[in-house]
Amino acid sequence: MSESDEIAVILERLGRVFQNDAHVAGLKPTQWEALRYLARANKFSRNPKALTVYLGMTKGTVSQTLNALDRKNLITKKTDMIDRRNVHLELTRPGKLLLEKDPIATIRKKAESLGKTNRSALSGALKQLLGAILSEHDGRAFSVCKTCRYFRGRAAGGNPHRCALLDAPLSVEDSAQICVEAEIRN
């Protein structure tokens, strides 16, 4: 078996193990990912559309997942008053609290035990792999706001950060979060 084969098989298998581990606290793996995403996405990206792109699923499926989370009172949905087709998603307090039990922590701990050299190599190679796959997948990289070409840092006068694409102000918090619109600066 070639090295590439091994990588493919192990990645597939790791994915399965993680997914099995993710049946925690009555939530399904997908629901955990949605919760996690909402915790890390900035205000422009906390909507069903962005989540759909992020997860790479169809909007119908995402809609159902969000319904399930809503029923459990882990998120709220609010119609945008300016464009009433849009929906804003927010974690509720129980939702935020639940994230402390996020099963992804077990993966992190395992990565921790890997040793610095191996860990760096793994992190680098995985990033490259994910990038290669997403680019061919029309999925965006979903990088952090601050690194986006449309990000305008706070000027000398103490003005807030701004997004030059959406022409909107950005809190310090927002600018450190994930954004659907993010385009890597070149």
Added chain:
Amino acid sequence: MSESDEIAVILERLGRVFQNDAHVAGLKPTQWEALRYLARANKFSRNPKALTVYLGMTKGTVSQTLNALDRKNLITKKTDMIDRRNVHLELTRPGKLLLEKDPIATIRKKAESLGKTNRSALSGALKQLLGAILSEHDGRAFSVCKTCRYFRGRAAGGNPHRCALLDAPLSVEDSAQICVEAEIRN
């Protein structure tokens, strides 16, 4: 975000992307994994029990998945005549043919494009990670028969290979395949 966090997030995300890709030819991701396993497992390991351990799922779920594959005529189930509780699983010809469309190939190609150095690093680190996780998971490593401590290679007289644990003969093919019982030599 620490390197370990990044690794955890990317692995989770890669798993999702792969899983989405695995909806091919009318099969679900789990069904593909079962098929793949059966193609790579030796005769002692082509049964529901071993598959259950390999996939890390409950036997009920596995039973259903196997039923689905049976309905599609991709596998056969046959009761063991010696111990009638056991079931032998085999790929049918259509099952084997279908494996040529295995969506895991797309992952392999991506790994291919990674470059030798990165690829080796990734392969090594992933193996270590999977090992660490499985060991804590009471999941076995499922290594290849030949590397097992119970493997007895063909003697000078031209006798067949043998498994000293099950006290059974091994074809050349079997001994190159995955075995549930495999225990790494020390």
Added chain:
DNA sequence: TCCTATTGTTTCGACTCGATACGATTTCCC
């Protein structure tokens, strides 16, 4: 022979997921 462990199957309920059809808006363009 009875007791117990092993191996699989069945059933249940909640959820996933793609596909498809819909329902509101909003936007574009004549």
Added chain:
DNA sequence: GGGAAATCGTATCGAGTCGAAACAATAGGA
């Protein structure tokens, strides 16, 4: 301004996943 087209989200369907729990059948030991 008004109608078509695009956008964003929801509802429904069918096959499947998945854990949990109950249930069968068989094997093996006391």
